[in-house]
Amino acid sequence: MTRATRQRPGVGTAQGGVTVDLSAVIVSASPDGPRVLVHQPDTKHPVALPSGPLEARHRTLDAGLRSWVEELVGYRLGYVEQLYTFGDANRHASALGQPSRALSIGYLALVRESRARKDHDVTWVSWYRFFPWEDWRHGEPAVMARVREGIAGWIAEAPGDERKHREERARVAFGRPDDRWNEEMALERYELLYEIGLVPEAHRDGAPCWAPREAAILEAESLLADHRRILATGISRLRGKIKYRPVVFELMPPRFTFLQLQRTVEALAGIELHKPNFRRLVEHQGLVEETGAVTSNTGGRPARLIRFRRDVLLERPASGVGLPTTNSRRNSTSN
Amino acid sequence: MTRATRQRPGVGTAQGGVTVDLSAVIVSASPDGPRVLVHQPDTKHPVALPSGPLEARHRTLDAGLRSWVEELVGYRLGYVEQLYTFGDANRHASALGQPSRALSIGYLALVRESRARKDHDVTWVSWYRFFPWEDWRHGEPAVMARVREGIAGWIAEAPGDERKHREERARVAFGRPDDRWNEEMALERYELLYEIGLVPEAHRDGAPCWAPREAAILEAESLLADHRRILATGISRLRGKIKYRPVVFELMPPRFTFLQLQRTVEALAGIELHKPNFRRLVEHQGLVEETGAVTSNTGGRPARLIRFRRDVLLERPASGVGLPTTNSRRNSTSN
DNA sequence: CGCATTAGACTAACATTGAGTATTAGGTGG
DNA sequence: CCACCTAATACTCAATGTTAGTCTAATGCG
Numbered sequence: 001m002t003r004a005t006r007q008r009p010g011v012g013t014a015q016g017g018v019t020v021d022l023s024a025v026i027v028s029a030s031p032d033g034p035r036v037l038v039h040q041p042d043t044k045h046p047v048a049l050p051s052g053p054l055e056a057r058h059r060t061l062d063a064g065l066r067s068w069v070e071e072l073v074g075y076r077l078g079y080v081e082q083l084y085t086f087g088d089a090n091r092h093a094s095a096l097g098q099p100s101r102a103l104s105i106g107y108l109a110l111v112r113e114s115r116a117r118k119d120h121d122v123t124w125v126s127w128y129r130f131f132p133w134e135d136w137r138h139g140e141p142a143v144m145a146r147v148r149e150g151i152a153g154w155i156a157e158a159p160g161d162e163r164k165h166r167e168e169r170a171r172v173a174f175g176r177p178d179d180r181w182n183e184e185m186a187l188e189r190y191e192l193l194y195e196i197g198l199v200p201e202a203h204r205d206g207a208p209c210w211a212p213r214e215a216a217i218l219e220a221e222s223l224l225a226d227h228r229r230i231l232a233t234g235i236s237r238l239r240g241k242i243k244y245r246p247v248v249f250e251l252m253p254p255r256f257t258f259l260q261l262q263r264t265v266e267a268l269a270g271i272e273l274h275k276p277n278f279r280r281l282v283e284h285q286g287l288v289e290e291t292g293a294v295t296s297n298t299g300g301r302p303a304r305l306i307r308f309r310r311d312v313l314l315e316r317p318a319s320g321v322g323l324p325t326t327n328s329r330r331n332s333t334s335n
Numbered sequence: 336m337t338r339a340t341r342q343r344p345g346v347g348t349a350q351g352g353v354t355v356d357l358s359a360v361i362v363s364a365s366p367d368g369p370r371v372l373v374h375q376p377d378t379k380h381p382v383a384l385p386s387g388p389l390e391a392r393h394r395t396l397d398a399g400l401r402s403w404v405e406e407l408v409g410y411r412l413g414y415v416e417q418l419y420t421f422g423d424a425n426r427h428a429s430a431l432g433q434p435s436r437a438l439s440i441g442y443l444a445l446v447r448e449s450r451a452r453k454d455h456d457v458t459w460v461s462w463y464r465f466f467p468w469e470d471w472r473h474g475e476p477a478v479m480a481r482v483r484e485g486i487a488g489w490i491a492e493a494p495g496d497e498r499k500h501r502e503e504r505a506r507v508a509f510g511r512p513d514d515r516w517n518e519e520m521a522l523e524r525y526e527l528l529y530e531i532g533l534v535p536e537a538h539r540d541g542a543p544c545w546a547p548r549e550a551a552i553l554e555a556e557s558l559l560a561d562h563r564r565i566l567a568t569g570i571s572r573l574r575g576k577i578k579y580r581p582v583v584f585e586l587m588p589p590r591f592t593f594l595q596l597q598r599t600v601e602a603l604a605g606i607e608l609h610k611p612n613f614r615r616l617v618e619h620q621g622l623v624e625e626t627g628a629v630t631s632n633t634g635g636r637p638a639r640l641i642r643f644r645r646d647v648l649l650e651r652p653a654s655g656v657g658l659p660t661t662n663s664r665r666n667s668t669s670n
Numbered sequence: 671c672g673c674a675t676t677a678g679a680c681t682a683a684c685a686t687t688g689a690g691t692a693t694t695a696g697g698t699g700g
Numbered sequence: 701c702c703a704c705c706t707a708a709t710a711c712t713c714a715a716t717g718t719t720a721g722t723c724t725a726a727t728g729c730g
Contacts, residue, residue: 018353018389020438054353054422056436061422085420085440087389087396101391103355103438105420168649259676274720279678281718300676301726314503594707612688614709619686629696635707636695677725686717693710700703 019102022065023051023227025083025234026073026109028124029251029264035113035124036231038223039072042121048224049231050122054105065107073122079110079250083233086226106230108237110250127235128270130221130228133189134235135270136181143218147174150198150218154210183269184240190232193218201228239269246287249308255291257303258282287312354437357400358386358562360418360569361408361444363459364586364599370448370459371566373558374407377456383559384566385457389440400442408457414445414585418568421561441565443572445585462570463605465556465563468524469570470605471516478553482509485533485553489545518604519574525567528553536563574604581622584643590626592638593617622647 026037026049040047050072058064066077083106128135132143151174155166173188175181193199197209201222222228242248248265262278282288288306296302361372361384375382385407393399401412418441463470467478486509490501508523510516528534532544536557557563577583583600597613617623623641631637 018355020353054436059424061420061438064422082419084417085396087399089394101389103396172649258678275676276678276680276721277719284717296727298676298727300674300728301678303677314507592708609687609689610708611690611710616687631696633696633707635697635705636709637697638708672730674727674729676727678723679725680723681721682719683721684717684719687715689713689715691710691712694708696706696708698703698705700701 017101020054021051021102021104022054022061022068022107023049023104023230024065024069024077024080024107024109025049025231026069026077026111027127027234027238027251027268028111028113029248029267030113032267033126033128034267036127036130036234037073037122038125039122046224047221049227051227061105062107065105069109077109077111079247081108081237082106083108083230083237086229088226104226104230106233108234110238110247112251112253127231130223130231131186131190131235132218134183134186136183137266137270137272146218147193147198150196150211151192154196157210181271183271184236186239187229187232187236190229194229199228242268246308246312249287252308255293255305255307257295257298257305259298259303261288261306285312355389356386356437356439357389357396357403357442358384358439358565359400359404359412359415359442359444360384360566361404361412361446362462362569362573362586362603363446363448364583364602365448367602368461368463369602371462371465371569372408372457373460374457381559382556384562386562396440397442400440404444412444412446414582416443416572417441418443418565418572421564423561439561439565441568443569445573445582447586447588462566465558465566466521466525466570467553469518469521471518472601472605472607481553482528482533485531485546486527489531492545516606518606519571521574522564522567522571525564529564534563577603581643581647584622587643590628590640590642592630592633592640594633594638596623596641620647 024037028035028037037050038047039050050069052064052068052072054061054064058067061082062080066080069077086104086106087101089101132141133147135141151170155163155170158166169192173185173192175185190199194202194207195209197203197207197211197213198218199222200213200218202209203213204222223231238247242265248261248268251264251268252261258279259275261282262273262275265278266273287309289309291305291307293305294302295305359372363370363372372385373382374385385404387399387403387406389396389399393402396417397415401415404412421439421441422436424436467476468482470476486505490498490505493501504527508520508527510520525534529537529542530544532538532542532546532548533553534557535548535553537544538548539557558566573582577600583596583603586599586603587596593614594610596617597608597610600613601608622644624644626640626642628640629637630640
């Protein structure tokens, strides 16, 4: 059996040609947080996303990815969507010590928490372990202080007009002090931190960075090769998509309460939501239906158990779960 | 000089390995329609999108694409975005007669009409030439009758439960009779027509189709390999994106009138818009500013010339131009 | 029994949208 | 040079959606 996550160079398909890696951001959500499946055969190797090379036997790219994941984690994926194809020479290939060009095709997969398993060297971990600055559910996270500091330094040391340019880049990614936190910009934020050199892999890849290797390394853990970049892409994509497609339900058990649904959305988006409004929006959109059952392990009044209305997939191709539509609003979690 | 659009097999990078093709959907917009740049060295060969193989000299995928396009059309691209990576064995490789696996990475580029040029075997053509059923600016287009007919046949010949499934697929892509036309589903519609076999290339690729080769071929012209699929992807992406990002302005001249802007959006979206509302939305969003100048070749009262406010790119990462937010509404162009 | 806790219903203020109507300022032809 | 055509621009109004609250209901627990 071939190892599904390559840890060593040279395991690709082509010699001297192009190597194609298929990597999966496999997401599930527990009430306390969004989880991503990672692979680490032993503690000496860096943590990685489940991945494997594209091979001739794979009919389609999707099929190739599914096959690798199946082999690694032992079950079939349901919802799968292609994220992006990365091909930067240094951010992937050289990190793996590969001789030639390497492409890396990222995928997003959504699975139910119940399908978790802990053998095969794979584990579920909170995705905020790799992006601690992305979790604003309980107000501004602690790391943001150091992030801001790093960015401020990078802005300050630039000459006049370049400084303005940097200020603007930072503002687009992180927003102005009084703006609502824009959860969808996760990828842009990561890319900025990479460029500045506030993230360890920027130094590992030999990218030209402003920040010194030691001083600027956020404690956030990194991943193999460009896997953290792929994960950031997945987070951004998923955060955007829950707004206009009913994808959250791919992560929910067959029956759930409104609050469970809300907590899941909040976990993914990394922000808090207004309960009555969330509820109304989901109801109003006709996304769910009653099961008739109730649950009383809620800690308070028993809640009705609801289920996803499968029909909406056919009725309304565009309909997502309630999140504030990112315009220019204020930070909701600032008090 | 290497030919930027490969018309023959075997010109790829790897032998026996993976070949990667970079193809560009280069869009511009004239008041009368959305245009796409196509390449056809001579009339014996099928029309193609500008494309070329990924080579070792290309540092990044974007750079590779830009380099091919530059070579082919003679100027630098501005706005470029990756669309999707296709890797189906038969829909690309076999069409080109290639021995091994071929990946095809599609890109979307937006350029101003003024940059058009007609040498180098490239021409601007309306994208509705390849997707006549996508232009609903003047009510339901004529081809829709034959499209409906084909789909109805495909649904009718299926047994009970499969029939229901097919009905639903058709409804998702084309909407119910009384729904508002959902312009964003262009890709889904093309994929459905391909699967049914209502589109010539499905037969060319040897895909299993319901419709017979002769009877069902819509007069829409096809493109080389999977290029029509890539174009459909580009159309869908662009139609979606103009709603939440100010990308239309990449297609506008430095100064323009409200109506010109509206006509451009309508051309891309393939639907008509309500003039006062469009105007109000664009104004309200602060997307444009006065130039002070007016133009009087409007046919009526002279119009103010406006320009894009570059600042919005920094102020509001999410803000697009006015289009009805696709929920379940009625066809607007039905009377 | 009363309190903490969560479910779930309701409301007022405000913003956005869809659709329609009225007015204005040029060009053009008789 | 005036009537009229065309398109620009301004305004209205109702419907709908959103934000941010409050208020009541039903449990478990001490």
